[in-house]
Amino acid sequence: MKNIVSREEIIEMSGTDPAKCMKCGKCSASCPAYDEMEYPPHRFVYMIDQGNIGPLLECVGIYRCLSCYACVDRCPRGVEPAKLIEAVRVIAERKKEGNRIKAGELFEKADADMPSQAFSAAFRKYTK
Amino acid sequence: MKRIGVFVCSCGSNIEGAVDVCKVVEAMSKEPYVVYAANCKYMCSSSGQELIGKAAAEYELTGIAVCSCSPRMHEATFRKAAASAGLNPYKVEIANIREQCSWVHKDTAEATGKAITLAKAAVSKLCRDEELYPQSFPVTKRALVIGGGIAGIQTAEDISNAGYKVDIVEKKPSIGGKMAMLDKTFPTLDCSACILTPKTVDISHNENVRIFSYSEVESVSGYVGNFTVKIRRKARYVKEDLCTGCGLCAEKCPTKNVPNEFDLGLGSRSAIYIPFAQAVPKVAVIDPDSCRMLKDGKCGLCSRVCGAKAIDYSQKDEITEEKYGAIAVATGIDPIDVTPFDEYSYKNSKDVITALELERILNAAGPTNGRLVRLSDGIRPKTVVFISCVGSRCTEEDERGKTYCSKICCMYTAKQAILIKEKYPDTDIYVFYIDVRAPGKNFDEFYRRAAEKYGVKYIKGMVGKVCDENGVLTVKAADLINNEQMMIGADLVVLAAAVEPDKTAKALASKLNASIDGNGFFNEAHPKLRPVESPTAGVYLSGACSGPKDIPETVAQASAAAAKIIGLLSKNTLESDPCTAHADELKCSGCSLCANVCPYNAITYIEKEFRMPDKTVKIRRVASVNAAVCRGCGACTVACNNGAMDLHGFSREQILAEVDSICS
Ligand SMILES: Cc1cc2nc3c(=O)[nH]c(=O)nc-3n(C[C@H](O)[C@H](O)[C@H](O)COP(=O)(O)OP(=O)(O)OC[C@H]3O[C@@H](n4cnc5c(N)ncnc54)[C@H](O)[C@@H]3O)c2cc1C
Ligand code: SF4
Ligand code: SF4
Ligand code: SF4
Ligand code: SF4
Numbered sequence: 001m002k003n004i005v006s007r008e009e010i011i012e013m014s015g016t017d018p019a020k021c022m023k024c025g026k027c028s029a030s031c032p033a034y035d036e037m038e039y040p041p042h043r044f045v046y047m048i049d050q051g052n053i054g055p056l057l058e059c060v061g062i063y064r065c066l067s068c069y070a071c072v073d074r075c076p077r078g079v080e081p082a083k084l085i086e087a088v089r090v091i092a093e094r095k096k097e098g099n100r101i102k103a104g105e106l107f108e109k110a111d112a113d114m115p116s117q118a119f120s121a122a123f124r125k126y127t128k
Numbered sequence: 129m130k131r132i133g134v135f136v137c138s139c140g141s142n143i144e145g146a147v148d149v150c151k152v153v154e155a156m157s158k159e160p161y162v163v164y165a166a167n168c169k170y171m172c173s174s175s176g177q178e179l180i181g182k183a184a185a186e187y188e189l190t191g192i193a194v195c196s197c198s199p200r201m202h203e204a205t206f207r208k209a210a211a212s213a214g215l216n217p218y219k220v221e222i223a224n225i226r227e228q229c230s231w232v233h234k235d236t237a238e239a240t241g242k243a244i245t246l247a248k249a250a251v252s253k254l255c256r257d258e259e260l261y262p263q264s265f266p267v268t269k270r271a272l273v274i275g276g277g278i279a280g281i282q283t284a285e286d287i288s289n290a291g292y293k294v295d296i297v298e299k300k301p302s303i304g305g306k307m308a309m310l311d312k313t314f315p316t317l318d319c320s321a322c323i324l325t326p327k328t329v330d331i332s333h334n335e336n337v338r339i340f341s342y343s344e345v346e347s348v349s350g351y352v353g354n355f356t357v358k359i360r361r362k363a364r365y366v367k368e369d370l371c372t373g374c375g376l377c378a379e380k381c382p383t384k385n386v387p388n389e390f391d392l393g394l395g396s397r398s399a400i401y402i403p404f405a406q407a408v409p410k411v412a413v414i415d416p417d418s419c420r421m422l423k424d425g426k427c428g429l430c431s432r433v434c435g436a437k438a439i440d441y442s443q444k445d446e447i448t449e450e451k452y453g454a455i456a457v458a459t460g461i462d463p464i465d466v467t468p469f470d471e472y473s474y475k476n477s478k479d480v481i482t483a484l485e486l487e488r489i490l491n492a493a494g495p496t497n498g499r500l501v502r503l504s505d506g507i508r509p510k511t512v513v514f515i516s517c518v519g520s521r522c523t524e525e526d527e528r529g530k531t532y533c534s535k536i537c538c539m540y541t542a543k544q545a546i547l548i549k550e551k552y553p554d555t556d557i558y559v560f561y562i563d564v565r566a567p568g569k570n571f572d573e574f575y576r577r578a579a580e581k582y583g584v585k586y587i588k589g590m591v592g593k594v595c596d597e598n599g600v601l602t603v604k605a606a607d608l609i610n611n612e613q614m615m616i617g618a619d620l621v622v623l624a625a626a627v628e629p630d631k632t633a634k635a636l637a638s639k640l641n642a643s644i645d646g647n648g649f650f651n652e653a654h655p656k657l658r659p660v661e662s663p664t665a666g667v668y669l670s671g672a673c674s675g676p677k678d679i680p681e682t683v684a685q686a687s688a689a690a691a692k693i694i695g696l697l698s699k700n701t702l703e704s705d706p707c708t709a710h711a712d713e714l715k716c717s718g719c720s721l722c723a724n725v726c727p728y729n730a731i732t733y734i735e736k737e738f739r740m741p742d743k744t745v746k747i748r749r750v751a752s753v754n755a756a757v758c759r760g761c762g763a764c765t766v767a768c769n770n771g772a773m774d775l776h777g778f779s780r781e782q783i784l785a786e787v788d789s790i791c792s
Contacts, residue, residue, distance in 0.1 A: 022521060024562040029592030029606035030471070034613040042608065074471055074592060078523035 005091055007051040014087035016080040018049035027071035027081045037061035041071045041081035048084050062089040063115045086121045093118055130255055133164040133189040134247060135180060137171035137196035139226055146230035146239040152195060155244045159251055163187050172202050177209040184213035191219040191254040195247045197226040216259035218706065218777060223250040245790055252789040253782045260706035260776055265756045267353040267702055268453040271693050272297065274345055274636065277305020278679060279671020279686040280458035281327050286690030288336035292697045295338045295450060296331075297345055297359055299632070300389075302407035303328055305460050309390065311490040311498075313679060314543040315574040321406060321493070328408040341409055344632075346447060348455070348639045349729060351757045352666030353702045355452045363443040365414035365422065366400070370438035373410030375402055377430035377439065386418045388495070391488045394503065395495030400430045400439075405493055412438070454693040455640065457650055457662070458670040458686065459633055461677075463625040464519045468528040472515065472623055477596035478504040480621040483537065486544055500548060500555075502620055504599055509619030512548060513603045514541045514559040515591045519626035521562070530626045530647060535676040537624035538565045542578040544622065549582040557584045558616060560591050560605055568678070587614075594621050627676050641728065642667045650674045660689040668692055707777035708758035709765060711751040713738075715772035718749035722764035722773050730757035731764060 011017055027041035034040050038059045039047060047056055056062065062085055071081040110119060134156040138144040149167045157165040164187045168176045171194055180192060192215065194206050199222040207217035223246040233239035271287050273280045276298030284294040296303060307313075308328075310320035331337050346358040381398035388397040390404050399419040402412050412430075420427035421441055431439035463484050466474045474480045479502045481489070492498035502509055516537055522529030538561070545557045559578075564586065566572040578584045589606040603616040629648040637644045642662040643651045650673045653661040660669050670689040671682040696702075711722070713736060723731040734752045737745050751772070753764075765773040765780070774780055 020523060022562060023608070024517070024590045025588075025606035025608045026590035026592055028608070028613065029590050029604060031592070031613070034606075040606070040611075040613075042606070070592070076517070076522040076526060076529060078525050 005053045005057065005088075007048055007053065009091075010048050010053065010084060010087045013090065014080070014083040016078075016083045018045045018079060018084060020077045021045045021049065021075075021079045022077050024076065026074050026076060027079070030070040030074050032068060032070065033061075033064045033066055036064040041085070044085055044088075045079055045081050048088075053088065056088045057092045057095070061085075062092060063117055065089075065117060067117055067120050089118065089121060130161040130191065131163045131187060131189050132159075132161045132191045132193060132251055132254060133180070133183045133187060134159075134162055134166075134193045134195065134251065135171055135176070135183075136165070136167045136225075136247070137176070137194065138167060138169045139197060139230075140170065143196070143226050143230045143243075146233055146236060147225055147243045148236055148240040149243075151240050152225070152243050152247060156193075156195075156247050156251070159248060161255055162251060164189065171196050172205050177205070180206070180209040181213040184210070184215060189213075189215065191215070191221070191257060193221050193223060193247065193250045193254050195223040195225045195243060195250070198222075198224050198228075216261075218260035219254065219257050221250040221254040221257065223247045249786040249789045252785040256779070256782045256785055258776070262703040262706050263755050264701040264703050265353060267697060267699055268355070268451045269293065269697050270295070270450075270452050271454045271456065271697060272355070272357055272450070272452040273456045273458055273670070275305070275458035275460055275630075275671075275673065276300075276303030276339065276341065277458060277460045277671060277682075278307045278324065278327075279305070279460060279673070279682045280456070281331055282683050282686035283456045283458060283668075283670040283690045283693070284337050285327065285331055285334070286687050287693055287697070288331075288334050290690075290694040290697075291336070292694065293336050293338075295340060295452075297340045297343050299342070299344050300403070301342045301364070301411070301413045302403045302409070303331075303339060303341060304404075304406070304408070306462075306484070307679060308404065308406070309392075309484065309491070310487045311492075311494075312543065312547060314539045315568070315570045317543070317546070325406045328406065332408045339409060340448075341411075342413060345636060345639060348641075350451075351728070353453045353696070353699075354756070355455055355666065357450050357452055357455070359448050359450060361446045361448060363416075363445050364411065365416070365419070365439065365441055365443045366412045367438045367440055367443075368409060368411050370436045371411040371434075372436050372438075373402060373407075373412070374435070375412070376433050376435070377412055378402060380429050380433045382427065382429060383418050383420060386415060391495045392482075392485050394485060394488055414439075414441075454666050454668060454696050456668045456670045456689050456693060457636065457640070457642065457673050458689075459630040459636060459650075459673045461627040461672040462630055464530065464628050466518055466623050466625045469518060469623075471593045472518065472591070472621070473594045473596045473601075474623060477594070477601065477621075478502070479509070479599075479601055479619065480594055480596070480623065482623050482625045483540055483544065484625070486622050487540075490544065490547055500552060500620075507619075508552065509555065511556040511616065511618045512545075512558070512620045512622065513591070513594075513601075513616060513618040514545060514557070514622045514624065515594075516541055516559065516561045516564075516624045517590075517626075518623040520624075530628060532626075532647065532676070533565060534624075534626045535565070536627065536678045538563075538575065539568070539571060539678065541622075541624050542566070542575040542584070545584040546578050546582055549578075549584065557582075558603075558618075559584055559586050560589055561586060562588075562590060568680070594618075627672075629673060633673065640664060640667050660685055660692055666696065704756050705760060706755070707760040707775060708755045709753045709760065709762070709773055709775050710755075711753060711768075712772045712774065713748075713750045715770045716750040716768075717770055717772075718751065719769070721767045721769065722751055725763045725767040726758075727761065727763065728757050728759055730754050730759075 211217040225243040270293040383399035387393035488494040519529035589608040591605040668689040
């Protein structure tokens, strides 16, 4: 990865603070995609808090997250792990393409290769 | 002639570190009326106080200004020093050059300048100080304890043992609180009832103690040493003095299936009932919402079977008024409502229960006679899952939970796991935890015993969801050490629900003029140094009403509160702070604005005769302040449109002089 992504950048993008995590693991206990993730949500949060973001950008888990928000819903500390995952995913996607799409262009761009998670995440972002 | 001494404290390096104290001394020695100015390393030390005495004698000082820490720290110290030097103690002013100056400024020039300004303001005020004398008033030698849990019982017991009278007001039909509901208690596993009952029985026979059960505090007026309290004695429909507690009425009552509050609704009771076998007082009570006689006037069976003729369907709530010198709050804690935690299925499944419910199930006098069974099918559970921290340690935004650690649940979870293992060793027990918090004498050892000796499986991680599908519970959790998600089929799930203050705490606090924190726990006067006193004089805190506590801690605090109360009641008179409000009767128009804002109800109105310039006599209504009740908050002085209200020690003239001095 050429540009190192900072913890602060992720916090700014996601609007959520990994330092609030008390490491209870309720997010990972709730996650339906747990078995497919190299870094389950509690660990994802921890790695971001440590600034260890490189491996996260490369992991397949960012595309396995269903954006179901179970982790966000149940986290007792209001950490919102899925939003952190989403931020990392967006950065990973941006790095790949190097350009951004407008909401109106979404539908024509959509094809079988577009990860559905990116689609729903983009929608959440653009419809705010 | 005013002769003022200024004493500038270095506070070690606390003040000297940022303020040039020599410059302050030099500046102050040039101020009008200042005849003496000096620096001292520690003004609060005995040499500092001697310095005040010596200077007062040598320079014939009439007032003393101390530039030091906050008056909250040492005002009393310096007033005493002034008094021993023969001055009126209210001719002392303090310029706070520590908290308000050296601690908040880094730049020496700036800090020194501000210290001089504050010192000058203090001298300006001091020049207008009047000599004040405290009033003394008598102390009612009786205490009130609100709440009859173990805390209230212990406080009452200790006060009565010192020879003073005590009343306990308990809102439920019996005293005992949560402890009466528990099975065995950590860390020694002694039976809760076995250690509590001797105390409740003793207190009920104690001549110095009256128990107002099924009663609540209606209103409180007065002040430390002289509270007047109205107590609502709720109608029991049973004459307390006649009922023998035989229980025949409850046996014969045809209305049986009322959920039993004492068993948290897990068992049932009749419309007339005695809350539990060891209830104190052991007197029946009729629940008017389910009694047929009270609802439709048809039945009256209990009255017919009662040999003692104790039933009285016409009983009404009664209000009694009592006087007290001191009040202890002992209103305790309750588990929070866990129904909003949908993920744990408490609402949908009978086999997901709270820890307090499990206490009742494990208790031999409980709804299952102490047999551990599932409430859905009466079958003994083989796999039990405990979930800790349910609703504790949440973020502030979380509407379902609390931000604090409930402190007792780690320990009672270990206890309950051990109790189950002792009775049914073949039970598989899992405890899901975030941290196990067991600081306390023999506490960690106790928890380790659960894990090591009893084979309770402690798993670091939380439960995400409990599903109830056709009576089969599935627990989905994370094992953070093994790095895996687990699914456990469980027969019973126990939630370690957070505890919160009693629901009545807020309303009670406002009646007492005591304060509560954001969570509804009673505030201490000082969290470290005055843990059993509320900020309101004469109101003390006993047990878990000021924060989650286990029984040992509750009892220790309850005795500490009693010691403070005994100290108060042992005085024949108390002295009031003379810095109180007073009305200038010539300016007062009797408009009532001041009485409306007074938070302590210290202001009343009197009709007074005034001789007018034309020699006629006019009767006018004017404000009159009860100096013993007035706390000198000053609210009335700003409310009065006519400028008739003023405060001794903080008069308008003095405050303006300070402001003038700062602005000039
Ligand atoms: C499930 C569970 C298990 C526990 N196990 C243990 C254990 O094994 N060992 C241990 O040391 N501790 C244990 N505890 C903690 C223990 O219950 C508390 O430490 C103890 O009950 C605190 O006593 P208290 O008197 O302060 O409060 P409480 O027991 O709550 O008593 C307060 C009393 O005040 C009354 N009251 C409330 N408001 C008013 C009002 N406005 N007017 C009049 N009366 C009022 C209430 O009705 C109640 O009777 C456990 C707690 C729970 C929830
Ligand atoms: S939002 Fe993603 S990380 Fe969170 S629980 Fe759902 S799948 Fe797991
Ligand atoms: S649920 Fe929240 S507090 Fe718990 S580990 Fe996950 S992010 Fe951290
Ligand atoms: S005492 Fe233990 S279970 Fe209770 S809130 Fe604190 S850490 Fe959680
Ligand atoms: S507000 Fe002033 S004028 Fe009105 S009653 Fe009080 S003292 Fe008198």
